[in-house]
Amino acid sequence: MNIGTIAEKSGVPPKTIRYYESIGLVRPADRRPNGYRSYTLFDMRTLNFIKRARSLGFSVEEVRDLLDLWQDKSRTSAAVKALAVRHVEALDHKIEELKSIRKTLADLVKRCRGDERPDCPILEDLGHAAEGGK
Amino acid sequence: MNIGTIAEKSGVPPKTIRYYESIGLVRPADRRPNGYRSYTLFDMRTLNFIKRARSLGFSVEEVRDLLDLWQDKSRTSAAVKALAVRHVEALDHKIEELKSIRKTLADLVKRCRGDERPDCPILEDLGHAAEGGK
DNA sequence: ACTTGACCTTCCAGCGATTGGAACCTTTAT
DNA sequence: ATAAAGGTTCCAATCGCTGGAAGGTCAAGT
Numbered sequence: 001m002n003i004g005t006i007a008e009k010s011g012v013p014p015k016t017i018r019y020y021e022s023i024g025l026v027r028p029a030d031r032r033p034n035g036y037r038s039y040t041l042f043d044m045r046t047l048n049f050i051k052r053a054r055s056l057g058f059s060v061e062e063v064r065d066l067l068d069l070w071q072d073k074s075r076t077s078a079a080v081k082a083l084a085v086r087h088v089e090a091l092d093h094k095i096e097e098l099k100s101i102r103k104t105l106a107d108l109v110k111r112c113r114g115d116e117r118p119d120c121p122i123l124e125d126l127g128h129a130a131e132g133g134k
Numbered sequence: 135m136n137i138g139t140i141a142e143k144s145g146v147p148p149k150t151i152r153y154y155e156s157i158g159l160v161r162p163a164d165r166r167p168n169g170y171r172s173y174t175l176f177d178m179r180t181l182n183f184i185k186r187a188r189s190l191g192f193s194v195e196e197v198r199d200l201l202d203l204w205q206d207k208s209r210t211s212a213a214v215k216a217l218a219v220r221h222v223e224a225l226d227h228k229i230e231e232l233k234s235i236r237k238t239l240a241d242l243v244k245r246c247r248g249d250e251r252p253d254c255p256i257l258e259d260l261g262h263a264a265e266g267g268k
Numbered sequence: 269a270c271t272t273g274a275c276c277t278t279c280c281a282g283c284g285a286t287t288g289g290a291a292c293c294t295t296t297a298t
Numbered sequence: 299a300t301a302a303a304g305g306t307t308c309c310a311a312t313c314g315c316t317g318g319a320a321g322g323t324c325a326a327g328t
Contacts, residue, residue: 004275014276015316023314034323036276045261052263057235060314070257080256081248088243091236095229101191102225109222114215122214123204127179129186138304148305149287157285168294170305194285269328276323287312294305 001039003029010047017047025050025064058087135173137163144181151181159184159198192221 007014020026026046029037049070053063065083069075111121141148154160160180163171183204187197199217203209245255 049260052260076250077254078248080254081246098229112215114212116210120211120214126183126186
């Protein structure tokens with residue numbers, strides 16, 4: 001399988017696959033006599049694993065750890081769970097942060113008339129943060 | 135006021151202030167005879183405005199637009215509101231995305247025993263995404 | 269046989285928003 | 299006199315790709 005084929009089948013672009021190889025996230029692909037990378041179904045599974053893990057918001061370094069655990073038959077599920085729990089906590093933190101921002105901004109938006117006049121509570125908040133915030 | 139002083143007072147690090155100047159987000163600071171940047175209270179207000187806007191999640195480009203509107207006395211509050219509404223929508227989108235990820239992952243975590251044994255629904259999900267996802 | 273187009277290769281650069289560090293100059297305090 | 303603390307510039311790194319240039323290879327059509 002050439003890189004274009006596995007890219008299409010896995011949904012991971014060729015550029016990204018080469019990038020993953022360059023940072024050692026996937027093992028270097030075998031090469032054909034012409035220099036083309038040659039992929040197997042094993043590589044497909046790995047790419048799908050990575051893609052899924054990335055879509056769940058794990059960083060590339062976390063994915064590296066997850067791949068290690070995946071391949072390590074003597075792993076403990078506790079180790080995997082610990083990694084995942086940390087990530088859920090990070091997600092919770094981020095969500096709360098965004099919700100707080102959203103609330104502040106939505107309040108300002110609600111108080112802004114949004115007409116042709118220049119006075120606007122949004123700009124006032126940003127401008128007066130000088131006094132209020134410090 | 136030297137850059138260190140305004141940095142401390144505004145909470146924007148010197149490095150960041152110079153960066154903002156380099157991308158034209160703030161006007162180039164006046165220079166003293168020795169080459170040091172010299173700041174005024176006007177600059178303080180601008181930096182505070184930027185800091186507040188950034189803390190509300192506006193991108194630097196959005197902050198640029200907001201600064202323009204702030205300085206433009208003939209602006210309409212409708213223009214400001216439109217910008218803010220777009221940003222609230224972007225926040226909502228991001229929050230929903232993270233919540234969805236969090237839910238998926240929290241379910242997997244719940245189903246993982248987290249003991250000394252190797253079998254783990256989290257790794258199973260990631261590994262079998264190959265068949266399930268495609 | 270030749271050409272076109274689609275693939276593959278490598279390497280370098282850029283995105284966003286800083287931040288760190290090196291190498292150097294100036295001011296302030298001891 | 300000297301050392302610490304501040305300022306200056308410029309280049310590089312972060313994270314996770316992605317785009318583009320310059321070139322080699324392959325399969326199909328004329």
